[in-house]
Amino acid sequence: SFVHSKALDKLEFLHGAAVCVDQSGTIVAIERDCDEANAIEVLFPRLGWVKAEVVVVRAREGQFFFPGFIDTHIHAPQYPNVGIFGNSTLLDWLKTYTFPLEHSLSDPAKARQVYTRVIRKTLSHGTTCAAYFATIDVASTNLLADLCVAAGQRALVGRVCMDVQGSPDCDYYRDATAESALASTHASIAHMRTLDPTMSLVRPILTPRFAPACSLPLMRALGTLARETNLPIQTHLSENKAEIALVKSLFPPATTGATDDSYAAVYDAMGLLTPRTILAHAVHLTAAERALVVARGAKVSHCPCSNSALGSGLARVRWLLDAGVVCGLGTDVSGGYSASVLEAARQAALVSRLVGVTGGGKGGEREKLSVEKEKEREKEEEKEGERQKLSVDEVLFLATRGGAEVVGLEDKVGGFEVGMEWDAQLIGLGTVGEGGEVEGGEDDEGGNVDVFGWESWPERMAKWVYNGDDRNTKKVWVKGRLVHERK
Ligand code: GUN
Ligand code: FE
Numbered sequence: 001s002f003v004h005s006k007a008l009d010k011l012e013f014l015h016g017a018a019v020c021v022d023q024s025g026t027i028v029a030i031e032r033d034c035d036e037a038n039a040i041e042v043l044f045p046r047l048g049w050v051k052a053e054v055v056v057v058r059a060r061e062g063q064f065f066f067p068g069f070i071d072t073h074i075h076a077p078q079y080p081n082v083g084i085f086g087n088s089t090l091l092d093w094l095k096t097y098t099f100p101l102e103h104s105l106s107d108p109a110k111a112r113q114v115y116t117r118v119i120r121k122t123l124s125h126g127t128t129c130a131a132y133f134a135t136i137d138v139a140s141t142n143l144l145a146d147l148c149v150a151a152g153q154r155a156l157v158g159r160v161c162m163d164v165q166g167s168p169d170c171d172y173y174r175d176a177t178a179e180s181a182l183a184s185t186h187a188s189i190a191h192m193r194t195l196d197p198t199m200s201l202v203r204p205i206l207t208p209r210f211a212p213a214c215s216l217p218l219m220r221a222l223g224t225l226a227r228e229t230n231l232p233i234q235t236h237l238s239e240n241k242a243e244i245a246l247v248k249s250l251f252p253p254a255t256t257g258a259t260d261d262s263y264a265a266v267y268d269a270m271g272l273l274t275p276r277t278i279l280a281h282a283v284h285l286t287a288a289e290r291a292l293v294v295a296r297g298a299k300v301s302h303c304p305c306s307n308s309a310l311g312s313g314l315a316r317v318r319w320l321l322d323a324g325v326v327c328g329l330g331t332d333v334s335g336g337y338s339a340s341v342l343e344a345a346r347q348a349a350l351v352s353r354l355v356g357v358t359g360g361g362k363g364g365e366r367e368k369l370s371v372e373k374e375k376e377r378e379k380e381e382e383k384e385g386e387r388q389k390l391s392v393d394e395v396l397f398l399a400t401r402g403g404a405e406v407v408g409l410e411d412k413v414g415g416f417e418v419g420m421e422w423d424a425q426l427i428g429l430g431t432v433g434e435g436g437e438v439e440g441g442e443d444d445e446g447g448n449v450d451v452f453g454w455e456s457w458p459e460r461m462a463k464w465v466y467n468g469d470d471r472n473t474k475k476v477w478v479k480g481r482l483v484h485e486r487k
Contacts, residue, residue, distance in 0.1 A: 001064040002030075003461065004415045005397040008321070013457050014416075019065070020047060021422040025480030030418060057475075060440065062431050062451065066396075067415055068128025068423035068476065069341035070403025073234070073280040073301035073330025075133040076144055077105040079118040081334035090240035090310050093335065095170060102135045102160075103173040111140035112147070118339065119151045123484040125340040126473045128423035129154035131234055131278055131301070131330075131407055133207055136160050136175055138184045142191040148202050149195060152483040154423065156407060158207030158234055159188040161222060164215050178218035185222070189231070201479065203232075205278075210236035211247045211266050216256060223271025232276040232408060234301075238263045238289070239281035240312045264289035273298045276408055280330055281306075282320065283313040290323050299326045299406040302398065304347035306335035314355045317348065317398075318388045328403030329395070341403075342468055345395040349465065356385035392462045426475040429460060429468075447471030 002014040018039050020029040031043055036058075040051055059065060081097055088096055105111045122130055132148075132155055134141035141159040148155040161184075163175040175181035189204040196202045206222050208214045226233050238244055247263045258265035264285065267273050275297035282300045285293070293300070302315050312335075320327055329344040330336070336344065359381070369377060390398075404414030413423045430438045430446015431453065438445050448467040451460055464472060476484035 001059060001457075002066075002416055003064050003457070004067050005393070005401045006415075008397045008402075009391060009393050011393045011396060011458070011461060018043060019416055019422070020049075021480045023480070025421050025478075027416060027418050027420050027422055030416060057426075059426060060428065063426055063428045063474065065416075065424050066126075066427050067400040068413065068425055068478065069126045069399050070328060070407060070409075070414065071122060071127045071130040071331050071341050071344075072278055072299075072328035072403045072406040073133075073303055074118075074122070074130050074333045074339070075102075075335075076115055076118045076333075077102045077111070077133075077135045077140075078334035079114055079121070079339065082339060083337045084334070085309055085337070088310065089242070090312060090335075091242055091246070093310055098334070099170050099173045105135050105140055106137040108140060108143065111135075111137075111143055115140070115144045115147050116151075118333070119147055119153050120484075121339050123151065123153055123476055124470045124473060124486070125342065126425040126427075126470075126476055127153070127339075127341055128425070128476060128478045128483075129403070129407060129409065129413060131156040131158075131205060133158055133160055133209075133234065136162060136173065136181075136184070138187050138191075141188050142195075145188075145192050145195055145202050145204075152201070152478050152481045154409075154413070154478050155202050156205040156232060156234070157188075157192065157202060158205040159185055160207050160209050161185060161218060162209040162213035163218050164213055174213070175218075178215050178221060181218050182221050182225070185225070189229075206231050206233045208233070208235050208272065210239075210243070211263065212243065212250060216251070216270065219267070219270035219272060226274055226276070227271060230276070232278065233272055233274060234278040235267065235272065235280070237267065237279040237282050238284045239307070240310070241284060244284060260288065262286060262289050262292075264292050268292055268296065275299075278406055280332060281312065281315065282325075283307055283315045285320075290320065290325065293325055294323050299328065301330035301332075301406060302327050302348060303330040303332035303336055303344070304351040305338055305344055306330075306332035308347060308351065309337050310335050314351055314358060316355050316388070317352055317390060318355070326402065326405045327398055328406035329398045340469065341399050342465065345399045346465055348395045348398060349390050349392065352388050352390040356388035359385075392458070392465045395465065396461065422477055422480045424477050425473050427464065427468075427472050428474045429464060429472060444471060 006012040018031045018034040145157045161181045163181045192204040251266045256269040258269040273296035277298040280301045401414040404410040429449040429451045
């Protein structure tokens with residue numbers, strides 16, 4: 001069985017199917033209703049394949065192949081801090097927990113330890129592609145890229161640019177000047193271009209941390225570099241209300257040439273809103289900012305675990321999708337407490353239900369109405385609230401196809417299509433036998449998911465989304481290479 005997204009709200013189920021992957025990791029054929037004899041007698045000859053040279057991977061009854069997850073926003077150096085955030089909010093969290101840890105990863109031994117682990121951990125959760133923020137340190141950023149290549153994880157790796165500490169100020173961890181930040185960025189790009197010249201697995205990404213940590217000359221220079229090189233960009237946008245107020249105070253339109261005083265307009269004035277830009281969070285956008293993001297073709301990484309943990313707010317994903325904003329999911333480790341994209345998908349579904357009961361993304365001033373009109377409005381709002389909910393199919397789309405589009409790889413990954421690459425995970429849920437025991441080995445074979453056998457396939461997917469974890473992720477491949485196997 002192969003399951004993947006056909007559209008935002010539609011999973012497709014292919015049962016008794018065969019997917020043929022060539023030695024370069026590219027899908028060359030997908031056959032429905034194809035048993036093994038069929039494959040050997042009909043399919044292999046058609047592809048010019050010699051049976052003895054073909055490796056057959058069989059899924060057990062009830063298992064299914066699913067496209068690898070795409071984590072569109074994760075901070076590799078922050079991995080040791082997952083779960084450690086206390087009651088902090090963004091700006092004090094950065095100061096208390098994040099900058100000290102990132103700073104300490106300029107120690108190469110520590111960086112190797114942390115980066116090796118975060119790659120292994122994310123692979124074990126089915127993340128076949130990640131957009132990583134590293135640190136300001138060039139050597140350890142390059143090490144992260146090296147380790148991704150060695151482990152076989154597809155990645156965008158960004159050396160973090162931050163030449164100003166607006167707030168909270170901590171002078172010990174920043175680029176000395178805009179010029180030195182640019183030079184370090186170039187050094188890291190050059191390393192990755194040598195490491196993987198065709199950028200088939202790992203590619204560099206320009207990474208201004210967020211507006212309050214960057215000077216205007218640095219942001220402008222990175223915008224220019226993006227235009228000249230077509231490199232992607234990743235940053236944070238409109239995550240937290242205090243951060244937004246800070247941006248307004250730091251960058252009045254007169255200083256940037258922006259058309260208004262919004263956060264998104266600052267990036268736009270610096271040339272940072274492009275079709276290859278990943279904007280993490282986008283929780284508190286105004287309608288005008290949403291329109292600007294759409295006009296520039298920039299993409300959004302929705303990070304619900306982080307937004308809930310740091311109390312940043314409820315991102316209105318339906319509201320973004322309505323306007324045509326391309327969205328994917330990010331774990332935002334360690335603002336997010338989990339390295340699992342499945343957890344992010346689950347939280348995306350749950351948060352969307354809360355958006356629905358807290359005004360459906362409308363809010364604002366409410367004019368006083370007559371009793372009758374008020375009733376009508378309530379009904380209307382209830383309907384609108386219902387519409388905010390993201391289904392299981394939709395959050396799995398965001399985790400795969402949506403994420404692929406966010407990182408600019410929609411032609412290569414995110415689904416099972418001929419011509420795409422085999423980035424996939426084999427998922428196994430627990431099959432409960434007649435005696436109530438779980439079949440196939442250990443009792444935790446299915447982790448937290450028990451399937452009794454009468455559930456429909458859509459119901460099984462719902463059980464996976466709401467109760468699944470890395471115990472269900474049996475095998476993981478990137479570009480045809482087996483990169484994780486659960487022992
Ligand atoms: N804004 C600036 N830096 C960060 C970071 O490391 N994590 C999150 N979530 N937001 C940020
Ligand atoms: Fe982040």
